[in-house]
Amino acid sequence: KQEVTQIPAALSVPEGENLVLNCSFTDSAIYNLQWFRQDPGKGLTSLLLIQSSQREQTSGRLNASLDKSSGRSTLYIAASQPGDSATYLCAVVSGSARQLTFGSGTQLTVLP
Amino acid sequence: GAVVSQHPSWVICKSGTSVKIECRSLDFQATTMFWYRQFPKQSLMLMATSNEGSKATYEQGVEKDKFLINHASLTLSTLTVTSAHPEDSSFYICSASGTSGRRDSYEQYFGPGTRLTVT
Numbered sequence: 001k002q003e004v005t006q007i008p009a010a011l012s013v014p015e016g017e018n019l020v021l022n023c024s025f026t027d028s029a030i031y032n033l034q035w036f037r038q039d040p041g042k043g044l045t046s047l048l049l050i051q052s053s054q055r056e057q058t059s060g061r062l063n064a065s066l067d068k069s070s071g072r073s074t075l076y077i078a079a080s081q082p083g084d085s086a087t088y089l090c091a092v093v094s095g096s097a098r099q100l101t102f103g104s105g106t107q108l109t110v111l112p
Numbered sequence: 113g114a115v116v117s118q119h120p121s122w123v124i125c126k127s128g129t130s131v132k133i134e135c136r137s138l139d140f141q142a143t144t145m146f147w148y149r150q151f152p153k154q155s156l157m158l159m160a161t162s163n164e165g166s167k168a169t170y171e172q173g174v175e176k177d178k179f180l181i182n183h184a185s186l187t188l189s190t191l192t193v194t195s196a197h198p199e200d201s202s203f204y205i206c207s208a209s210g211t212s213g214r215r216d217s218y219e220q221y222f223g224p225g226t227r228l229t230v231t
Binding site: 032034036041042043044046049089093097098099100101102103104105 | 118227
């Protein structure tokens with residue numbers, strides 16, 4: 001059974017810092033990996049999707065990398081802003097049913 | 113593109129009543145829809161997977177008689193919480209996947225969620 005772990009569970013940084021969020025998964029046979037953002041009481045916003053054949057994706061200040069063989073992904077946020085404060089979720093699609101398995105999330109606070 | 117809507121966005125009901133939540137794919141055909149629930153400070157847990165025109169597949173520990181899922185068309189799935197109790201209070205989120213042009217059929221597109229409070 002696929003398991004997804006995110007470290008750290010919470011992170012607080014001053015505005016302007018670059019930061020890295022980590023995600024690991026136990027079964028490397030994935031179809032893709034996604035990073036989501038969730039604001040309190042809200043739904044999910046998809047940030048980046050990396051196909052299993054890709055190694056990274058970039059969107060603005062966000063860069064996500066994927067090392068499928070080692071079961072790891074990182075989300076790099078450059079020049080963090082208070083508006084980046086949210087919970088960031090990592091999820092992988094795997095298995096015959098193409099199920100999405102979520103990590104428990106990293107709660108990010110960027111202090112002005 | 114790839115918009116998924118949910119209705120209602122929030123609902124309060126009395127214990128013992130039933131509540132129906134709708135999930136619609138607005139601009140693509142959703143061959144598969146997923147229902148998740150999320151408790152405060154926790155991540156999303158998959159409840160069930162439904163394919164259009166067939167019965168839903170429930171995850172272990174999810175009562176299929178309590179959480180009725182119907183996926184009668186390629187754009188609509190409904191989740192009915194029957195005889196709701198306070199412990200059913202949660203955030204319910206649906207997602208949809210399907211094919212539309214070049215869209216990846218395995219990518220899930222998420223609705224905005226429905227906050228259910230059972231008093």
